[in-house]
Amino acid sequence: MANELESSFSTGEDPVEYDNLLQEVFRATSRGERAPARPRPLISASWKRSRRAGLRPDQCRCPMHSPVRARRVPSRTSTTRQLIPMLKQTLPQHDNGMFENGSYLVVLTDAEARIVWRYGSTEARQRADSIGFVKGALWRESTVGTNAIGTALAVRHPVQVHGAEHFCLAHQRWSCAAAPIIDPRSRACLGIVNISCTVAEAHPAMLALASLLAHTLEMELHEAHQHELERLRTISWPMQHTQGDEPWAVTDRLGWVAATNSASAGSRFTLPEHPDRDLLWLPEFGSAKATSLPGGWFIQGQTVVEAEPGENRLQITRTSGGAHVTMDAGDVHWSVEIPPRQVDVITQINAHRDGVSAADLSEAIFGDRTHTVTVRAEVSRIRRALGPVIIAAPYRFAEGMRVEID
Structure with a gap:
């Protein structure tokens, strides 16, 4: 412990x-x-x-x-x-x-x-x-x-x-x-x-x-x-050997990597709640497409060219129930609704472009530094909804991400 x-x-x-x-x-x-x-x-x-x-x-x-x-x-x-x-x-x-x-x-x-x-x-x-x-x-x-x-x-x-x-x-x-x-x-x-x-x-x-x-x-x-990851490696074997030169990865539902041909994939991807609805934007692959597997995903990169800084845009429009968020990252485009507290978290992170700690976010949003668990939970929900737009230690937006809040 x-x-x-x-x-x-x-x-x-x-x-x-x-x-x-x-x-x-x-x-x-x-x-x-x-x-x-x-x-x-x-x-x-x-x-x-x-x-x-x-x-x-x-x-x-x-x-x-x-x-x-x-x-x-x-x-x-x-x-x-x-x-x-x-x-x-x-x-x-x-x-x-x-x-x-x-x-x-x-x-x-x-x-x-x-x-x-x-x-x-x-x-x-x-x-x-x-x-x-x-x-x-x-x-x-x-x-x-x-x-x-x-x-x-x-x-x-x-x-x-x-x-x-x-x-x-x-x-x-x-x-x-x-x-x-x-x-x-x-x-x-x-x-x-x-x-x-x-x-x-x-x-x-x-x-x-x-x-x-x-x-x-x-x-x-x-x-x-570990047994579940081994099962995913086994059932995805045919897909692994019919791909071209684009990067690919087999993951479980939480993004843990079971197999990949890419050295940049790491051990886990941060995936949105429904990764197969549209093209993904992943720092490791750029634009990517997710195909559902029993208990996991087969993720294939659509390009290996990294996006230029400033090319990725997060547009946040406040509404009575929170905010409407539009994500544009190269070929990737999607929209999602988020609740008011997540809007507060995004606003505070955007105001501290060099990074902000969970305790500082807690103080800014709740008035004291004791709600760090709640802050971390809200950041996790944002990442599930939008993908890895926020990175940690300290919390900040990913490089090349332009954030606009109306």
């Missing part, structure tokens, strides 16, 4: 005694009084988000508390369904009786923090039922306050939440550790793996175990992706 793991308490420290201190900290902080110790910055920030969401510690209600409603789990993505058998296969290697016969509970959620699968003893599951920690329940910070699942989703790295670090009073008898599962292809969060137990049975190593489980799932997804 890229982030250093920060357990709630140290090895050898009594989890119950430490929670007694946390209870005093929580009560004092809730009353605006001086606390005997400071909450961890991670927890303090999460408590603030919970309050801003309008939550109260004594009135947290899980959105799917009813057992009848809990059975109506929303349809899961194919990737989330794929994670369940992977986790089932991985858990026995780390169990030692702590899950199947003990009091620990393993939970898997989807990317929205909705529980899709639980694993543990009858005792552990019944204890979880009493607080609505059930299949179908939504455990985002905005619905139930500070908790390992919701906070891990908010900060995108593994977290442990012990006892009174939870925002909701009903959850403060629990200790939980959770880690996000990051798609190695898209870098999107696919879900959260969580380990929960009572305060008395908690251990700092829970966080390392949750992180290990998430990392194992990510490695298995990476291996599955």
Whole structure:
């Protein structure tokens, strides 16, 4: 994991005694009084988000508390369904009786923090039922306050939440550790793996175990992706050997390259949402055409001549619902509608032709520097709609791209 793991308490420290201190900290902080110790910055920030969401510690209600409603789990993505058998296969290697016969509970959620699968003893599951920690329940910070699942989703790295670090009073008898599962292809969060137990049975190593489980799932997804690229190489073999001298590449739906005859192709193309609707403009190929394959694309360059600087034009016309964008790049021409927030992002990037960071964009658009995740998501959506017109580190328009905003 890229982030250093920060357990709630140290090895050898009594989890119950430490929670007694946390209870005093929580009560004092809730009353605006001086606390005997400071909450961890991670927890303090999460408590603030919970309050801003309008939550109260004594009135947290899980959105799917009813057992009848809990059975109506929303349809899961194919990737989330794929994670369940992977986790089932991985858990026995780390169990030692702590899950199947003990009091620990393993939970898997989807990317929205909705529980899709639980694993543990009858005792552990019944204890979880009493607080609505059930299949179908939504455990985002905005619905139930500070908790390992919701906070891990908010900060995108593994977290442990012990006892009174939870925002909701009903959850403060629990200790939980959770880690996000990051798609190695898209870098999107696919879900959260969580380990929960009572305060008395908690251990700092829970966080390392949750992180290990998430990392194992990510490695298995990476291996599955490599098999998918090999399948694309196989089915596209006839097309690969009937092309002329123009550059070509075989990619999956996300643009990862399975095969190519071009040294400039790199490992991934940034593709628009519907690359086969018209000619593409790709920095690596210039004008290009995409042909659909089962699970991927065959992309063939239409010219190997690079466009001259200033030849590519992005025309943005504001509308009541956002903006109408027209892209002209040599032989490539297409139009698309984008929402207001993406217009704001494009406007700010255009105002900083030498480049601008995600934090600076956040401050310019939202008034503070804390919305970098939202900014990055909006840039990704712009790139899906328009192609690789924006490059990163820092964010700026690609060389030779002329932007006109009306």
